[in-house]
Amino acid sequence: MSNATTANHDDHHDHHPTGLARWLFTTNHKEIGTLYLVFSLIMFLVGGAMALVIRAELFAPGLQLVNPEFFNQMTTMHALVMIFGAVMPAFVGLANWMIPMMIGGPDMALPRMNNWSFWILPFAFTILLSTLFMPSGAPASGWTLYPPLSLQGGNSLAFVILSIHLMGISSIMGAINVIATILNMRAPGMTLLRMPLFVWTWLITAFLLIAVMPVLAGAVTMLLTDRFFGTSFFDAAGGGDPVLYQHIFWFFGHPEVYILILPAFGIISEIIPTFSRKRLFGYTAMVYATATIAFLSFTVWAHHMFTVGMPLGAQLFFMYATMVIAVPTGVKIFNWISTMWRGSMTFETPMLFALGFLVMFTIGGLSGLMLAIVPADYQYHDSYFVVAHFHYVLVTGAVFAIMAGVYYWLPKWTGHMYDEKLGKIHFWWSTISVNVLFFPQHYLGLAGMPRRIPDYAIQFTEFNMISSIGGFAFGFAQLLFAYIVWKCVRGGAPATAQVWEGARGLEWTVPSPAPLHTFDTPPKVDDSVTAHKDELS
């Protein structure tokens, strides 16, 4: 799709393989970005299908469709597939496509490693999904794999741990590549405080990934030796401690939450200024707020485990630290609204998804503040209130931001405008159904419904039915999304280089579709080209 526009580049670039070999051996950041995004979409639909099994079973009280073991496998696999297979690869795909173009670099700094870090993923997820067909079944102890429960499973645990190691290696390599690219490949004049916020948020995310993925690797390796080699890291009978696992896991797990949301902040910070036709408000504050959130994310892990029985002092510390995160997060929300304020807004699909993000991520953030309050968390913890909270931040937060980004950059990638009418239908259908899906879950949690149960008491029936109806509606809306993307790849109105009237930044100075090789000679960068401006200097 991008060969036609490479005429003014060096000849040897055109001698790359075609067909399957092109994708297997590619070292081009745009092609690898496409691979990541396609992989992510497939995993999104696979993980979504698992969610529909869950919602179908929960449509009515009593067990109708699946037995409890399989239900637990579905909740576990749904989370692992969505987090590691859908959301993280989608962000890496966007990073691959956009970071070199945004900073005026010719490619990622480490192209062969880039290829490798992608091609590990299909193998990792083949291994993970294959456990569904093993005699002992897929892991059924929740994505957190808490021992001792996770150690009761069959041999499939070993496959799950191997696949987690592979995902971790892939993520770490991807993160190293992002850091190396951002620190070394910027065009002259693209100072750190001129970088687009998407680049900034990814730079910070990459450091988080490098810091915590090895921690997860350590935790699951200890599970592996506990299960198969007779160690007792987490077995009280052998002098170990099951709660130790939770501390280690969440030391990874909480920064992981921000790995899943910081690049989303970056995408939203690109889209809102474009469609408000106004520069981002408080750029420098946004950069510092992102760094602050990332730093604080290392100090709040135990708020996931307030009910394990920690000393009073520890609980108070983790409560206060968690509450403090609301401050930089609030700064971001206020800055986005100030960017919109007195702008000249239009509401194309990317902007609609960005506004949807803004509203629903705020709802998720506010329920997060409630969850920080330890005494109240004794009631909320492990109830559907928590399920509602993290789906608001992950689905209407991270996933909506990814979709906003896809609609925003799709014309740049394909050279065609997507079908605006279908895009708007997709947005409204998704937004209405996702709230029907997740909002009632707040009520269920407050009324006392625990999470991860395949069947429930009669008083929870109505809200579960409503939630399931919303779930199916939201699920099918995503097939429309896949169709819109496919249709845009195949054809559509030609896109200009600028694409959006208010768009600023280097990626909008190259033709649409972006040629396979961009910025072979670095562009000249000053405040007139950059999307943002450091107004303190």
Place this chain on the structure above:
Amino acid sequence: MKRTNELIVALAVLAVVTVITWGLFAVGDNMPRGVTPFSKDVYHLHNTVLGIVTVIGILVFTAMFTSVVVHRKSKGYEPAKFTHSTKAEITWTTIPILILIVIAIPATSVLIDMEDTGGAEMNVKITGYQWLWKYDYIEDGISFYSALDRDSNRARQIGSGINPRDVDNYLLEVDNRLVLPTNTRIRFLLTADDVIHSWWVPELGWKRDAIPGMINEAWTYIEEEGVYRGQCAELCGKDHGFMPIVVEAVSPEEYRRWVEAQGGEVAMEPEEHPGFVGRDRASGSDEQPEESAETINIAVLEQG
């Protein structure tokens, strides 16, 4: 001219957002108030924080939608040029910090109260098993298991043909209830035999994990007689959804009569229990005994 326009729109948006929020509160459930001093504290704390975040949310959405309505290109609105305001940044950093302090003060005092488990008049040890609870009344020497009741257990099997609506307290009834006296400071000691469970009765105001190899503490002081139902809250295997908790709070006098009626009989050791599946299962989850809760019910009935 423009300023008035923004103000009028803002008031209209505020009204709409408030009505929607009110509607969301009106149709939904809230946390139960509960029957202990602690549950009431938590309930008030929850309502306070919920109120604060609701007001914040309404103000944020009002500002946002006012902008969406007014600052449109289709209305010929020209974009402003401002990109920074130190004063604004300081304001919206400081005000949230003050709000957080207002929330943190009551939260801290309730938590300190909760964590003080001293002065207990009686102690109950709670042990989680896959998938039932065991209660040991330390002072009164009573000890028994508490599992899902027979009717719920029949109805919950796939293809049982029994409508769960026809079962009283479906999934929230047990064979042996935890009988507790009201107006008594009761300390719980929580542990587990196999995997981590979590003991949660919403009306008592908290949940606490029951962890193998560890003993957790919590306390309660039930002020009203009644039957309070809850469930295991920590995923503990295939029947995690089927190990309910039922607390029957009775007057201290009635509690004494109940203790006398138990005749000091102590339950069998867990290993002798026919429904026991919690240990030595690491070699494979495939061979779990089916319908364990059913067998336990029968055993308990035979035991008399």
